[in-house]
Amino acid sequence: MSVLSKSDMEILSQYIDDEHGCYRLRAGPRVYYLTISTDVFDDDTMCRPYLLIPRLPDLPNTPWTTMAISRDQDGSLASIISTDPLPEIRTTWHERRIDVLSLTRTRRIRSGVHEVQYDGAPAIAKMACFQWEIPRIEHETWAYSIITHHRSQHAHESPMAPSFLGHLIENGRTIGFLLEKVDGERARPDDLPRCEALLRRVHRLGLVHGDVNRYNFIVNRDAENSVYLVDFEHCTEFDEGLAREELLSLPAELAEETGRGTTVTLP
Structure with missing residues (x-):
């Protein structure tokens, strides 16, 4: 079975609580989601991608979506893989779709929000890094649809919000949006x-x-x-x-x- 190369892996996002670590992992041109029980590795390994990636089990080079990693009673690593589709933003009204991996990140603003380069200019990428953040980004996408429609009908008015540049796509599903970067x-x-x-x-x-x-x-x-x-x-x-x-x-x-x-x- 072909496996993903660990030398081409990158942890894009992580969230760790008392029971699990949740990771958004890029491997080659795709993004995968891992959930690891906190008793699998020590705290340093769970928190530091450069320690975690080498200790991961072999990940199959197939279009799976999520993997849950734990330890069996004998101490060996166990994993459960799912190919179920992940939730996505449904309020997709803008004609432009942008692959999130095509953007060059220049600055991390906060979790799920980055300054990026798009079409030769700085822009703000905002996305749901994990499934539970989808409703929040969905709601904001809906608000921008109303603001953008009004702006298209009243071009003479000063803008109320940064321009909405398009929807952000990951593995074919919509997870966020791209905004004009405004200075101030x-x-x-x-x-x-x-x-x-x-x-x-x-x-x-x-x-x-x-x-x-x-x-x-x-x-x-x-x-x-x-x-x-x-x-x-x-x-x-x-x-x-x-x-x-x-x-x-x-x-x-x-x-x-x-x-x-x-x-x-x-x-």
């Missing part, structure tokens, strides 16, 4: 008029953003009225009461200094 700074208390005006525009679209912390506003201070909202993961359909609460919370959110909601940027 986090909002400050004196940006309240511009942020409030933008938020009211979002409300008129029939949406409530759901998380208007200061870090979700990107303000370009070199361009008049250039302010964007990002991170629509908690967006909901318009509700008058929720919209009113969101607007009333905005002054305190823009004055907040604890760092709640900020993005941790890693090299």
Whole structure:
């Protein structure tokens, strides 16, 4: 049986709790998902890809999707492979599909969010690294569909959010999206008029953003009225009461200094 080369493996994402380590693994041109019980290897091995990959069992070079690895009673490694299709984002409305492995990552912003190079320019890739993140990205994709449709009908208006560049595909399934990278700074208390005006525009679209912390506003201070909202993961359909609460919370959110909601940027 042909096996995948460990010299061409890369851990793209990992999540480890008390019971399992979950890994998104690239091997050649495909991505596979591993679940490993935490009693299989020591903590250092579970946390460090360069230690983990050499100790993995041979992985078959076939189009399987997930593998669960554990230890038998005699201490030997045991694995269960599945070829069942993985869940994917169903709200696919944009005409462009982009293979996530075709993008060159230049900076990790946080889990599932990277700055990448696309078509000769920087862009932001946002994806569901694991199955349980699909509903969150699905919800945000839906919000961008409404924003993008409005923008196509009102091209003379300033944009409310970064441009949606296309859906991200992995092994043929949709797992995320690609956004225009916009430059700017986090909002400050004196940006309240511009942020409030933008938020009211979002409300008129029939949406409530759901998380208007200061870090979700990107303000370009070199361009008049250039302010964007990002991170629509908690967006909901318009509700008058929720919209009113969101607007009333905005002054305190823009004055907040604890760092709640900020993005941790890693090299």
